[in-house]
Amino acid sequence: MIVNNANTALDHDEIVALVGRRARNDTREIDGVVVAGCYQHGDGFESVFLWPMTYVPVAVDRPFREYEELREAFNGYATRVMTDAITERPAPEMTKGAVLDTFFDLDGKRFVKPAPPMGKASEFFIRGRPRANSTGIDVCPTVAIIYPELTRSEWSELTELAPWESDLGETYEAWLKRRDEALATATALEPVLTIPVTIDGWLAWTGGEVPFDLVSSVTEYAHHLFEGQVKLIIERARSADRTRIVPPRYMVALIELIGQDEANDVSHIAIVRERPGSEPEVTSVVENLRIFHLHAVCLAAAYAMRYGVEHVLWRKDLRYAWT
Structure with missing residues (x-):
């Protein structure tokens, strides 16, 4: 009999499958294996304790006839433990932490095994269960590098206003060269x-x-203009799944929610052009960025300004989300 009380890297079904494969490698001394465990799933308000037990037959011609009695005894033990935990303060050795995400980094990539979902939406957290954010980002991060764009006449007027300003360059072409050098420093x-x-x-x-x-x-003024415009785009950003009237052209931020920590989310940004009577035309802008929802929406707004797009929509992929 195997009882899992501490390993949260594998859930019960995975342990059952693993034990079954190992036991069947040598069936001479093993008729079957009982796999049991205790798992706590919690969101800070609600807790769910699961005490599963599964019998894995190896020698089907030698059944474990006492299994039902064992399971009944195990369920009785679980009932007593949970009753004591509710009615009395549990002893230190009886405390148990919730199942959490498991992750590791390798060659600059993060691999995550999300904690299993709790089964249904929370009735207390109406906007979704709270998730950690180990990024340390609590305000909108820098999402663009701003460079002032000047026409030749504007540049000439500035050189007359400030003939001492060497950063304007000796010629308009030199100014444009500096702009091109700045453009080359762009990142996703x-x-x-x-x-x-x-x-x-x-x-x-x-x-x-x-x-x-x-x-x-002048650069600070350009930042001022950028902030005013990008804030309007961010304020107008909406969920693509809750938007009745979809604009003909928009920037979309697709966020894959992964597990319990926003730091592990992956986002993609693309330009979408709706075409009546056919599938929309989607042009990828950036992909596979490890940024969470709010960061992705702000970045999508910056890209919207870059490509002359007025609207930003977002969509959350909950396939690997903790709900």
Whole structure:
């Protein structure tokens, strides 16, 4: 008889299958194996304790006739333990932690075995059971590198306003070269966005002052414009599954929820163009990013600005989610 009371890497069905394979390797001394265990599943408010027991026959011609009596005794023991746990303070050796995710990292990749779902949606956590977030991210992270976009005339006017500013470059072509160098630093998590800047708008923002560090000021103004626009896109972002009117073109963030920790979620971002009477046209932007829902939506909004898309929708894939 095998009783699992501490190994959470495998659930009961997996242990039953493993034991069955091992026992059948040599059937001369084994007629059958009883596999039992105690598993706690909890979300901080609700706890579910499972005490499964399964008989794995090896020699089918030699049945375990006392199995039903053993199972009845095991169930009786489980009932007594759970009753004592509810009516009295359990002894330290009787305490038990909940089943958690199991994961490890190898060659820059994370492998996760999610904790099994609790079976039904929580009646207490109406928006879903709480999940850990070991990323340490509690505010919107940087989702873009901003570079001010200047026309030739705007660039010329700035050089007249601040002839000392070497960061503008000696020529407009030199300025564009710096822009191209900035674009080359883009990553999947931090795309480079060029934000059009006008002299009139910038001067209104500075209150008419021309600071000595002019390029830094213009770049800060470009950040100001970006933040205003990206916040509007984020505020308008909606669940694709709850949107009745789907825009003809939008950016979609698909988030695969994996287990109990948002740090293990995987997200994909794509541009979708709806086509009446046929399947939508989907163009991938980035794939397989280990970022969670809010991070993915913010990043999708940045990519929406980059590609001139006005709307962001999101969808959650719950196949490996902890619910």
